[in-house]
Amino acid sequence: MTSLLRMEKYVDDCSAVFVQKLREFGKTHETLNMARWLQFYAFDVVGELTVGKRFGFLDEGKDVGGIISAIDTYLAYTANVGVYSEWHPFISSMMQKLSPRQGRGSMVEFTQAQIDKRKEDETSPHELDGTGDFLSIYLALHKKDPSSFTDQDLFAGCITNIGAGSDTTSISLSSVLYNLCKHPEALQKLREELEQKQANGELSNPVTFKESQACPYLQAVIKEALRVHPATGFPLGRVVPKGGATIAGTFFPEGAIVGINTWVAHMNVSVFGHDAELFRPERWLTDKDNYNRMDRYFFTFGMGSRTCIGKNISLMEVGKVIPTLVQEFDFELVNPDADLKTRNVWFVKQQSFFCKVSERHSNSQTTAEK
Template identity: 45%
Template sequence: MAQDVIASFLRTYVLYLIPAVVVLRLLANRFKPGLSKIPGPTIAAYTRLWRLYDVWKGDAHNTAIRLHRKHGPLVRIGPKHISVGDPKAIPVIYGLKSGFTKTAFYPIQCISWNKKPQMNLFSTRDEQFHRDQKRPVANAYSMTSLLELEPAVDSCTDIFISQLGRLADSATPVDLSAWLQYYAFDVVGEFTFSKKLGFLQEGRDVDGMIEAIEGMLVYSSLCGQIPEAHPLLLGNPLFPHLLPSMENWNQVLQFTLKAINSRSSLQRDGELEAGGEGGGKDMLSRWMAIHQADPEKLSTRDVVVHLSTNVFAGSDTTAIALRAVIYFLIRHPEKMAKVRAELDAADREGKLSSPVSYRESITHLPYLGAVLKESMRLHPSVGLILERHVPRSGATICGRHIPGGTIVGINAWVLHRDPHVFPDPDSFIPERWIESPEEKLKEMDQSFFVFGSGSRTCIGKNISLMEMHKIIPQLLRDFEISLHKPQENWHTRNVWFVQQEGLICDLVRRAKLSPSLD
């Protein structure tokens, strides 16, 4: 009898204890010191589930814009998460000596190799590791180094234009969303391995790599909202041992290893031996030379990780920017006409080669440059905040003291729609980058957050800029482009990168212009 009473008491105790603990935890979240008075969605202050749901919907960038327009520069989007919408906070949060560090969101986005997660320049939270890793490879991403491979980019452009010409001649609607990513992928292949990855030639997603990367992005964006779940899911350290075949599922890693083995020999013990011709200008050749000279400076692991990061991140962000440029120009015919007029004038004056070179583009096509910048302003590739931990001592952001340990970050979508910096922020106005006074141009440049800021600025930004300045003028020079169903808008989905679908276009060849005889 006594045992039954005790059992009944324990059941009742547990029945009430668990809800009580949950309620207390929720209340502790809601009334965190220093954060309780920062405005935002009510539920977000209690639980991260609001944020998880918002990201799951795939429209978090527009949610962020609405919240900041309603609440101002600081918005509480989680129990200890603050979205910051003030450009003055960029040096505070991302400055070289700010003391703000990356959060657990980032390590989720790394490969597993040899049964261990391998941190890369993007995913690592260790600033010293980041500096050590970046030092030997950064030169390969400089514009000077990339321009040495411009003929290889031109070869991709030739295939791209040829394939589109074939589709135009048959009056076949073209999915430019896909073809622009095929182009970006093959260019990354040339920069990284001195080989095309086959996307343009075959006109399809080779080995399902685009689909695989999207799956990784979806997982990272969702799991990144509750990163503690990662060790229980794909980050479970037991998985590589229990399921050794896991690494074979990663198409990015497998392609990288295959490309390395085509040029060298990757041994079972992890040693990298030279093979084939040396002295190339692609990244594999450059980094192999460093590795052979000093394996401690750049190990086999380092080479594999840097190369696989290129494959993973090198195409999506550029393709997103390219799609944005084409879409905004189609939707604004008067801007398209100005770009065409500038192109045709430069063509008649013999200032443009075929394909258009990077130097020609930035020298002779200033309005096009403004169009590229305005397109990236209106549609940045990254659609979530770039998270950082506030230092232990706390920090003052937007005039308010934020406690140490709080997660803060800036979303480019919010920053780029600040009406004080960008008047009429929702409108496509390339002229703002040409006609604004010098002080306003400086202010806009300081608020331009497409590639991040500080020491963790996107290392591959020159690859994107080079591609954009080359392929867009060549595409507009060769084709008239219109939406196949102009009554329909494209669709966007935020999976960390804000991807677009629905850029189905009709292409018509343009007549070639003869150089002016004047």
């Protein structure tokens, strides 16, 4: 966790760029595809965290090099063929020829260029103490024992971070912000908590991850948003071990794949209450026993030994940027009565989160004075 906290500066850098962009949009009153912009933000953050450089999504306001489009195509393929894996050897080569290579190539070239540049710079810190980005840590491991942590391992670590670290976080950010827009009473409570913390000198500008964790209602909002809209939309499968297993009274032979769909688990009324389908952050603020019971069934990041390794990074991004966004800006849904459209290709991405943004001048003035 200490290493993670030392990386906050990379999140803060991207947040500053994002806030400036939103201020510009506030002046033009144009409609934003907020889910898209939150993905731009998450992608640039993971670039900073991994190789110390933004991809430029926020700066250019577009899918640089077609990278996001390429990842979407890849997810659609894996979501379908992954279910029928025996088809993969027959159609993968054909899909590689038919699908655009530009996006994948742009991501690979960007990542490799940063690795090569860092290797050439002998003054660049190759650290094992966690004060640098992931690339500096990987380079330190490689330098210490090249045969154990190879060039291939170094590249794979970087590309995995980048490829897997944007969609999940952007979906989570979109769920938090969308549900706050849909539930103004929750937004008001959150702002009151943040303003009180600020008045007590308990919040910095920008908010630190540690400070965000000491905001009970903020944490309840995040937890609830990730419960009602978890990023993963397919069952999280496990292979039944030797000898088989009996689950809920049914025997499954060894080798069978069993799994639980996160969306189904999170709607369990016996765990989350009769109103489990509703966004209600207060459910996480009752007694400790109730919280612990719900937390045991909280599958957003998986569970056990296969828990998402990027969980804390994602929570850091969400916990830091959401206070900034709700204090600095008002967000107005373009179609507040319409149902949110989503697309499930392993990750359940929001498709219709359109809003207009305006600056909250009283709060902005306070921020500027600091």
